[in-house]
Each structure stands twice: as structure tokens, then as C-alpha cells.
Amino acid sequence: MESHINTYITLVATSAVLNVFLCLYTYFRRSKIPSSKIFILYTAALSIYTFGYAIELASDTLEQMLFWTTVEYIGMPFSASLGLMLMIKYTGKTLSKKVTAALFVIPSITLGMVATNDFHHLFYKKVWLREDSPVPLMDIAVGQWYVVHGAFTFSCLLCACLILIGQWRHTKKMYRRQLLTLITSQIIPMVAAFLYLLGLTPGGMDPVPVLMCITSAMYIWAILSSRLLTIVPIAKDSIFESMREGVIVLDSFNRLVDYNRSLRDMLPELNTTMIGQPLDDIWLTLAGKTFPVEYGREGLQTDLYWQLNGETVCYQVRTSYVYNKDAQTVGSLIMLIDITEQRFLQEQLKQLAYFDGLTKIYNRTQFLHRGREILSEAQLNPQPVSFILFDIDYFKRINDTYGHDVGDQALIHVVSVCNRYLRPEMLFARYGGEEFVIALPNTSLQEAEKLAEQLRVALLNDPLDVKGVPITLTSSFGIAQYNGGSDSLESLLRDADTALYESKRNGRNAVRAYTVSTT
CATH class of the missing domain: 3.30.70.270 (Reverse transcriptase/Diguanylate cyclase domain)
Structure with a gap:
């Protein structure tokens, strides 16, 4: 048993060292790594957690174990929130300041609960040393807040995993190895934590810190082999939604397939119930006439005047075809560019000149x-x-x-x-x-x-x-x-x-x- 514990401590310490390496690597290359601040904090939190757990296992008294347990919780509960933020950032999305702050409410309460558990016993109802173990090991009876903390941590890991899985079909093959690494890094601790809570792990030991050794090694491998963190793929959906130009996507029958956020701002009357309808029918609903631009031509450019919030605006309309892998036309794109200010200035110059x-x-x-x-x-x-x-x-x-x-x-x-x-x-x-x-x-x-x-x-x-x-x-x-x-x-x-x-x-x-x- 003692040799098993030593092996366990060694593996946990190795996890800690690998996380420290990742933290320092990211810090010194932070200018070249997107979202470097989040990843530095994430690996730092994991380092504190795994180092604290390794020293807890090596401790001889219950007081020492409780102290190092408190140290663990300086990092562990926050790592779940930081991991979720990192995965959201990786997919090209952002969180508001309020949502970001909300992600750290439960981890902060958890840290406070662990540090003051002797006064309320809401996190651990009871802690004691195992009598049947040849080496000192701490056992616990979970309290109410332990359940809240466990549910929150599991939820963060599950959400991060689902977000990454949802990006799979939008990610090119050359970036899927990166994505698979990140998905695995969420699945492993999530499954391990679940098994630990069910009491199905060997000797009742927490396997998460040990398995961090595997996930950290995967991160390092992905960094060296596919430049993970340095080159982060941008999802096509993110590009489509962040474009300043309004984009209408039509199929080969000139039916509406999709449109982006900018187009919704340009044409507020457009809504998702119109998807699947011919563009001319949609335009009859919006403007009482068919679409005024011949959108079946490649490279067409013309001006479209529209009433927006009681004012006349001018959109330059550009059209192009959408091709499949066999170079066959499968639809068309209509791009609307707001040139109201440009046209206004041109009219002013025309007035001055003429x-x-x-x-x-x-x-x-x-x-x-x-x-x-x-x-x-x-x-x-x-x-x-x-x-x-x-x-x-x-x-x-x-x-x-x-x-x-x-x-x-x-x-x-x-x-x-x-x-x-x-x-x-x-x-x-x-x-x-x-x-x-x-x-x-x-x-x-x-x-x-x-x-x-x-x-x-x-x-x-x-x-x-x-x-x-x-x-x-x-x-x-x-x-x-x-x-x-x-x-x-x-x-x-x-x-x-x-x-x-x-x-x-x-x-x-x-x-x-x-x-x-x-x-």
C-alpha cells in the first residue's frame, strides 16, 4: 500500500510540474498566444491544486492534511471556470463581464467554505484518518456545499466539452487534432471526478490529479506537434457573424438559406421564419416588390436604397456564386455594404461642383x-x-x-x-x-x-x-x-x-x- 501511495504522489507531483511548465511556457510566449492570460491562470490553478494534493498525501497528521486541502482549493475550484472560459475563447466567442464574474462566485464561496469549515461543517461534515490504512490518509463525509461545488465543477467541464464538440463540424481537418486534444482534456477529469464521487476509484483515491498528468502531457504534445495555442482556428460561424457587411446566402433555387448579424441590423424586418422562402417572395413582403437587383449574375455591383429607422440609407450590393468541391454552382451570396456616408459625401461634392x-x-x-x-x-x-x-x-x-x-x-x-x-x-x-x-x-x-x-x-x-x-x-x-x-x-x-x-x-x-x- 505504501509503495502505491508513493507512486501516486509521484504521478501527482509530475502533473504539477507539467502544469507549471505549461504556465511558464505560456507566460514567456504570451505575446504570440491568443488568450494567454486565461491559459496562464488556468495552468497556475491546476499547478496549485496538484502540488497541494501531492503534499497532502505526503503529510502525516490530520492538521497538515487539512491545511494543504485548503491550499488545493485556492486553485481547484477556479480551474473549472477558467477551463470553460478558455474553451469558449478558443471557439471565437466572448463572455460579458457580468457572466465572467458570475463564473467565479461559486468557486470563491467554495474556497471560503473550505477555509472556515471548522466553524460550520457545510463543506465537510466530518474528516478523519483512515484506521485500516498503513499510511496516513484522510477520509471525509461530504457536506451540503460540497455537493454544490461538485455539481458546478461537473457542469463547467460538461459545458466546455459540449461547446468543443459542437465546433467539430465547423473545424477543418488540419485543426481537428487540436480540437480533439481539448475535448479529451475535458472528458478525462469529468469522468474521473464522476467515478470518484460514486466511490468507484481504487482505494477511494481522487484520480483527477493523477490524470492531470495525462492531460498536461497531451497539451504539451499538441503544442509541439500542431502549434496549439499559437495558431487557433477561427470558426466559420464566427467569421460569418462578425463580418461588418450584411450577407445573404441563397441556394440554387434562390431560396434564403442563411444571413448574418450585420444583415439583421441592416434589414430588421427580416426574420428566421423566412428561411426557405424565395428571395423575391421575401422582398415582396418587406418592400412590396421583387428584389431590385439581378442576383443571378457573378460580380454584379449596384446600389440599393432602403428606409432604416425613418432615414434613407444606401447599400452597395455585390453578388457572387457559391461552388461545391466539384466547382459546381450550388447557390449564391449577396453582400450588402453600407455606403450611406460615402454616397452622402458624393452628393455633397456633386452639389458643390454642379x-x-x-x-x-x-x-x-x-x-x-x-x-x-x-x-x-x-x-x-x-x-x-x-x-x-x-x-x-x-x-x-x-x-x-x-x-x-x-x-x-x-x-x-x-x-x-x-x-x-x-x-x-x-x-x-x-x-x-x-x-x-x-x-x-x-x-x-x-x-x-x-x-x-x-x-x-x-x-x-x-x-x-x-x-x-x-x-x-x-x-x-x-x-x-x-x-x-x-x-x-x-x-x-x-x-x-x-x-x-x-x-x-x-x-x-x-x-x-x-x-x-x-x-
């Missing part, structure tokens, strides 16, 4: 660009084009009398009135200051004069209201027409400008068309 910031109509640069296009088309397909230049009469007087804010309101008011009479094909722009220009495709000089007169009368009869005070606005108009030849846009605008100043010389609030006699 439109006048105050009146929101085209600016001078954009008018010249588009005006040349209109003139070029008229030259290719002989047709008249007319141009109207007009400005607000006595605009400086408005600024000096009422202030520049009212002057800005006057410009906006003029644009608002004119837009009531202008058709979509007419090009309307702010030419500079209080001056405006209109290009009229396929419009004769007489038709342009008629329109200009409408605008003049409308502005005269619709004064600007400033805090209940009406301010009458009048404008002077000049018109020029392209009738063929090689006239440039600039020359036609100069002709219109000449006619405009003729209107001003004749008392303002008038319309004049450019003729050779004007000069």
Missing part, C-alpha cells in the same frame, strides 16, 4: 458645360436654340436697405417663381451675383420672348414677403437666338447680355431681344 449653394439651381460652370452640349446638338440637328439672361433690378439697393439676408431671400424667391414656368428640358442657372441664365432647346426667338415676358410679369406680381412687408422685385431680360452657323455659346451669351443692358437703358423691368440693330 449647383449653386444658395438657390440650388445649376452654377455658371455647369451651365457652360451643359449649354455647349445643347448648342452642339442644335448644330448637328438644325434647330433653333435661345438663351435668356436676366438680373434683378436695383439689387444693390435691396442689400443696402434690408441687408444681405433679405438679398439672399430675394434670389431664392426669384428662382422659386421662375421654376413655375420652366419645363424640365430648359437649363436654368445662376450666372453670377443677381444674374440668371436660361437655355431653351428647340425654341425660337419669339417663343423665348414670350416666356421671358411671362417671367417678368410673374416676378412683378409676386412680391417678396419679409416679415409681412412686401418687397416688389422687377427684372430686366435679354434674349439671343442661335439660327445656324458657327456661333459659340460665349458669343450668344454676349449677344443676350447686350440685349439685357438695352433693357436697362430703357427703364428696366423690360424684355429685349438681340438684333444687329441693337449694337
Whole structure:
């Protein structure tokens, strides 16, 4: 019996040494090992447990045994929680701070119970030395909290084991040796502890510390052979769920197979009951129409506008095929990327480049660009084009009398009135200051004069209201027409400008068309 105990102590001490080695190895390589802090604490807890148990077995008196039992419980109850955290981290998942703290409540109470057992006997009802043993061995009668502690420890080992088993089908073959090592490291102590609680172990000895020698050796083997800890596989599910882009997975019949967390945030109306339905049917439910993107094409990129929380957002849609091992198409992926901010900035730049910031109509640069296009088309397909230049009469007087804010309101008011009479094909722009220009495709000089007169009368009869005070606005108009030849846009605008100043010389609030006699 004594030789068996010595062998047992040797094996337990070996377990302790191996755990210390793992702890130190991880500490010195912590910068290269994911979750190194948890593994350091885990192996440190196991080291304390196994060393304490080895010294307990080598003790001669009951007092010494109880002391080293307390030392064991500094590590043993916490190792179960740390082991569960390590396995959860290995699978790519995380725990909240509250859940993490909750995992250490029972181990902390257990340590307190063991250290103060003489006062309440809730952990051990009774402890004594075995009378039939040739060497000193402690025997116990378990208390209520011992059962709680045992159930918690077993639950942690079982949960860790189930989590790892659940990752098996998501893990590539090259990483399954790592995973098998971790699963075995949970199963061995779980089964051993169960047998010990049933009283089925030889001599009633706790086999867990001895078997730690095997699990620690497996860890070391896995570290050296498959770079366990240094290279940790990332589960496909974790990647899929952590992607910032929303992803829709369709089968070969364009039915919804899966979608990730980001897509749920982008399309909150989507739910799991829609899995298995054709995407077009789902979109009819969500938006009242079929999916607006041709998702059966490889590499398609387009924009999709959507209402999210009362605001319009823009998603860039990208499509690709899903292939099996035989390079056959088995489905497709639709990826939604939120580009709302990018599109917003592009629209802002477009507004700055193309439109006048105050009146929101085209600016001078954009008018010249588009005006040349209109003139070029008229030259290719002989047709008249007319141009109207007009400005607000006595605009400086408005600024000096009422202030520049009212002057800005006057410009906006003029644009608002004119837009009531202008058709979509007419090009309307702010030419500079209080001056405006209109290009009229396929419009004769007489038709342009008629329109200009409408605008003049409308502005005269619709004064600007400033805090209940009406301010009458009048404008002077000049018109020029392209009738063929090689006239440039600039020359036609100069002709219109000449006619405009003729209107001003004749008392303002008038319309004049450019003729050779004007000069």
C-alpha cells in the first residue's frame, strides 16, 4: 500500500510540474498566444491544486492534511471556470463581464467554505484518518456545499466539452487534432471526478490529479506537434457573424438559406421564419416588390436604397456564386455594404461642383458645360436654340436697405417663381451675383420672348414677403437666338447680355431681344 501511495504522489507531483511548465511556457510566449492570460491562470490553478494534493498525501497528521486541502482549493475550484472560459475563447466567442464574474462566485464561496469549515461543517461534515490504512490518509463525509461545488465543477467541464464538440463540424481537418486534444482534456477529469464521487476509484483515491498528468502531457504534445495555442482556428460561424457587411446566402433555387448579424441590423424586418422562402417572395413582403437587383449574375455591383429607422440609407450590393468541391454552382451570396456616408459625401461634392449653394439651381460652370452640349446638338440637328439672361433690378439697393439676408431671400424667391414656368428640358442657372441664365432647346426667338415676358410679369406680381412687408422685385431680360452657323455659346451669351443692358437703358423691368440693330 505504501509503495502505491508513493507512486501516486509521484504521478501527482509530475502533473504539477507539467502544469507549471505549461504556465511558464505560456507566460514567456504570451505575446504570440491568443488568450494567454486565461491559459496562464488556468495552468497556475491546476499547478496549485496538484502540488497541494501531492503534499497532502505526503503529510502525516490530520492538521497538515487539512491545511494543504485548503491550499488545493485556492486553485481547484477556479480551474473549472477558467477551463470553460478558455474553451469558449478558443471557439471565437466572448463572455460579458457580468457572466465572467458570475463564473467565479461559486468557486470563491467554495474556497471560503473550505477555509472556515471548522466553524460550520457545510463543506465537510466530518474528516478523519483512515484506521485500516498503513499510511496516513484522510477520509471525509461530504457536506451540503460540497455537493454544490461538485455539481458546478461537473457542469463547467460538461459545458466546455459540449461547446468543443459542437465546433467539430465547423473545424477543418488540419485543426481537428487540436480540437480533439481539448475535448479529451475535458472528458478525462469529468469522468474521473464522476467515478470518484460514486466511490468507484481504487482505494477511494481522487484520480483527477493523477490524470492531470495525462492531460498536461497531451497539451504539451499538441503544442509541439500542431502549434496549439499559437495558431487557433477561427470558426466559420464566427467569421460569418462578425463580418461588418450584411450577407445573404441563397441556394440554387434562390431560396434564403442563411444571413448574418450585420444583415439583421441592416434589414430588421427580416426574420428566421423566412428561411426557405424565395428571395423575391421575401422582398415582396418587406418592400412590396421583387428584389431590385439581378442576383443571378457573378460580380454584379449596384446600389440599393432602403428606409432604416425613418432615414434613407444606401447599400452597395455585390453578388457572387457559391461552388461545391466539384466547382459546381450550388447557390449564391449577396453582400450588402453600407455606403450611406460615402454616397452622402458624393452628393455633397456633386452639389458643390454642379449647383449653386444658395438657390440650388445649376452654377455658371455647369451651365457652360451643359449649354455647349445643347448648342452642339442644335448644330448637328438644325434647330433653333435661345438663351435668356436676366438680373434683378436695383439689387444693390435691396442689400443696402434690408441687408444681405433679405438679398439672399430675394434670389431664392426669384428662382422659386421662375421654376413655375420652366419645363424640365430648359437649363436654368445662376450666372453670377443677381444674374440668371436660361437655355431653351428647340425654341425660337419669339417663343423665348414670350416666356421671358411671362417671367417678368410673374416676378412683378409676386412680391417678396419679409416679415409681412412686401418687397416688389422687377427684372430686366435679354434674349439671343442661335439660327445656324458657327456661333459659340460665349458669343450668344454676349449677344443676350447686350440685349439685357438695352433693357436697362430703357427703364428696366423690360424684355429685349438681340438684333444687329441693337449694337
